[in-house]
Amino acid sequence: MIEFRDIEKSYGDHLVLHELNFSVAKGDRVTLIGPSGSGKTTILRLVMTLEEATDGYIFIDGQPLTHEERGGKRVARSKKDQKDIRKRIGMVFQQFNLFPNMSVLENIIEAPVHVLGQSKAEATTRAMELLEKVGLADKAEQHPTSLSGGQQQRVAIARALALDPEILLLDEVTSALDPEIVGEVLGILRNIAETTDITMLIVTHEMQFARDVSNRVLMFDGGKIVEEAPPSVMFSDPKHQRTKDFLHAVLGDAEGTIGTH
Amino acid sequence: MIEFRDIEKSYGDHLVLHELNFSVAKGDRVTLIGPSGSGKTTILRLVMTLEEATDGYIFIDGQPLTHEERGGKRVARSKKDQKDIRKRIGMVFQQFNLFPNMSVLENIIEAPVHVLGQSKAEATTRAMELLEKVGLADKAEQHPTSLSGGQQQRVAIARALALDPEILLLDEVTSALDPEIVGEVLGILRNIAETTDITMLIVTHEMQFARDVSNRVLMFDGGKIVEEAPPSVMFSDPKHQRTKDFLHAVLGDAEGTIGTH
């Protein structure tokens, strides 16, 4: 369970998230949509502790993430405590961010061996299973830079899963990929969603995917949630004008919809 | 009129375009579609003389572009001749490529003043008209880096138009933009297509736009044209299996089509 309580985030004078309150239940698949700059990425980065909230608290299974209230004051948790809780969260980035100084396999076993303290053999067995799952078992010894974008992103997904996270954060994981390859990656994520109960927080512009995978869609604008609904409702019957405009812009005119061949 | 005659292009051993023959009539709007790496960008780059064909000839209004046949031999034209003909062609890039060391206005008047030899006043008047047209008259004095991606791309379009080109090349001009902003830029291009008779060669993944604007679609694969048809035919009734697969991958399943709200 992830809980945002009164979260505020600003960069300098610029308020990016504004008194945000929402929670994500265990096993939930939540998609965040909304226009550019609305704060979607920022939310994932807060959960991954890549950024610190300016105010408010985030709880993971009831435990405070970076800050807690002690004696009426907001104090930072110890680095060690933060690290322990961070281990339960995985993230996949738009730009993959594989380590170019390691082979595909080394990328995947790095954290299991050096963070979780697994033996190399044990980690390798698990890594090969994951590579199998993303269809890249034959690329284990290769160098990430020799792979195509779609393949790199599949390795990045395997790497995040190798830590057996309870929560998986996905930030526009297909937007750096060629349109024709996007499908492969989304297929793998769909498979993960179907076969595991990992809590997923997904930022995407692929409305199709949002509809297929998530059980809840949050529409953001200007650092606030403007609408929240199951995808079936959100895409067919949005309430807010802002959501309507956004979906209209992203999906095109209803009458112009292609693919009705 | 643009004519490709027996064009071959290879990088080292890698043959990218293979005996390409096609022509684009004056005022035509041609869209190039096809999977990544099929050679679409290469075609535009050949016309813009950013690359040289390995073999074959390109003619603009019957005049050879970079090479001509003389005494049965393929010889390069003089730099001056190439330059003269190049002035009639404009290009807009995926990454905008505005000059960051110049203001928006300076970007636009650069070529008119220093290439066409217009006076600064004359060029400025025309530039302001163009900025008006793309809805950015108030940004003339700003720095390109202070603009959003969509705004930058609109400036880039104005810059290309400032040379009054007979041919306009557009290479995925919206794929570096946020989905919500894509519409603005496409709207402007649509407007140009409607109000001018500039010959347009367009590489795009926006099938909607291809359908709206172009009168001809070329489907590329592996450096060859696999199918050629008006958009109405191409999108609703593709002949080739390759085209069908491609459109399926890019547009998604027919039954999953979103936007039927």
Add this chain to the structure above:
Amino acid sequence: GGTTTTESEGGSAAAPAGEGKLQALKDKGSITVAIAGEAPYSYEENGEATGATIALAKKIFGDMGIAEVNTVLVDWNGLIPGLTAGRSDAVSAGMSILPDRCANADFADPEIMYTTTLMVQKGNPKGLTDLDSVKAKIDAGEKIKLAVLAGGIEAGYAKALDLDVQSVPDAQTGMDTVDNGRADAFAMTAISLNFMAEQNPDANVETTDAFVQEIDGVPQIGAGSTVFAQGDDELREAYNEGLAKITESEESYLEVVGEYGFTAENLPPKDLTTEELCKGAPAK
């Protein structure tokens, strides 16, 4: 005793300064002397230290019962800091006894008298004889370029005469400068320049007759000596005793330093004292 070169030894080569140092050196049987590599005073030839002041040091320390004289070759500007830092026991480089210097290091009794000379191109095309002649020609509108050793005594003379000079980092460069025509004359001590002219017969240079420069009517005769660290009085006095035996007569003096081109002219007069030179009184 032999002479060995110990270029790369640490400061530990020297004995601790002060009381009892003389005895310590005698017990050890060796002393470390710093040199700057300037011919014909103290320099290295084929890796061996040699020269007039080295000969003096060997003789005097040898007689004192210090059989071995080790040398350490130092940049000119490292001689005194090295002595102060205890990296050497004495400096044997024919250093001039000057009032400013006396306040910061202790000189032994005078060992060498200096006269000045000019090195000019062969045939002395500009007809120069001494610094006064240089000044006279310049005042007469002729273009004469004079080179001096950066920081040398002659630089001081030239300054007193208000002459524009060109500094050179070492004697060799001074000679090259004249040889190449970059300068018309190079002023330095007669001993050095004569020795160098002799060693380089192919160079297009010769030396004028030695002269004693007068500044404000006062003849400037320089005298050089060995330098000891402040506080090493016992050692210095023992050295002075040994030195006195050599400077006693022309014969005994030339017997030691004659082979390095020294003449009777270089023998310090008996009544000239370091104390006097330190006060700035002109040498007679």
Add this chain to the structure above:
Amino acid sequence: MISITTALDWNWDTTWDVLPTLLSTFLKVTLLVTVLSTLIAALLGLVIAMTLRLAPKPIAVTVKWIANFIRMTPIVVQLLFAYYAFLSLDGITIGILIFGIHYSTYMSEVYRAGIDAVPQGQWEATTALSMSTRRTWTAVIIPQALRATIPALGNYAVSMFKDTPFLLVIGVVEMVNAGLIFGGNTYRYIEPLTLVGIIFLLASYPTSLLIGRLEKRLAFNT
């Protein structure tokens, strides 16, 4: 501090004696040479970088190896060589020229990196706009490449600063050697050399602060 000055036998009279000499040689030689040579290095470096890029291959290769040779050999030796090869020029002129030339070979590398860092798209845009080669360089490439090179230029100026003592070999006495000569005349070295270090520090630290700020500002803007 007091105990150290006592241990070192620090002499304040000497300090005041030598300071004017050090400051005047600093201004008249060290700073003069640094400023003029920096200008030469900045201009000549650009010329070299552009030659490497634009000139026909044989010329470019020749220039490249000459520049490599100059960059990889000690400046002292170059000073000496020029001093005896060009008898009509005086020491300080040769010093300024040689420092300028020596550092121009470093600057050319900086410019080269700066030019390489101009995105390919900028070059393509100039072709798409039919801009002339000259206009491409003067209006687009150089202005963009230059921003990245200013911090490096500052760093090289600071480094040149500290190479100036080599000028002695060609008869030019700058601050460090003025300090050493003072030491040779009086046998007091600690004061002049410590002051030299302090003056260097006072001159180079603000420069390096300035460079740091410049670096941040330029990075933000482009």
Add this chain to the structure above:
Amino acid sequence: MDEKLAALVEAMPRLLDGISVTVQLTVLGGLAAFALSVALGLAATHPSKAARIPARIIIEFFRGTSLVVQLFWLFYVMPLLGVDMHPLVVGVLALGLNYGAYGAEVVRGSINSVATGQWEATTALSMGSFQRMRRVIFPQAWALMIPSLNNLLIHLMKGTAIVSFITIADFTYHLDQLKRVTDTVFSYGVIGLLSYFVIALILTFIMNALERRAKRRLGQGITLKSVLSPAPATATPGGGA
């Protein structure tokens, strides 16, 4: 000319000794400088001020004062304060401190230019700060810093010429001796320039080989041409005696 060659042949054993001293100083000084560059460079990028501030002071101090002054203090003044070191140790230490301070800036710059995404990925994998540096960031920064470190190493090699100031008979010292029996142009201009150039070329080839290896590990190709080129792939904003 014959006489000069004869003098050269005669001086050859000592010149070779000198070259060996110069190479020793370059290699040992280079290693000391490298160790210091890494230590100071890492400290200067450390999030904690307690590490950053002392590192900055040391860097600015040793970059800001000059090598001559540092040599003088270490060799002639430290003994007065009770610290007495062998000249070679002083030479290596001074070269290490001076060029290490410059190198620290290179290390800091390279570490900072490793893509932010790489840092973020290490956080997303819960890696500790030491592990992150050792296994991900430094190996990537290493490839970036080699060309600049090479420039500095050449600077350092040229800087060894100053150590004759502290009674070390390096190559320049013996060139100076050769000058006495020949002349300046022959000794410095011909023998000196060529020898230093050859040493610099050898150093550069070694560093280029290191760079090629580092880049291959990162999956970046490097052409044969750039390997053979003596010019560093990127320029150092810094360096100097």
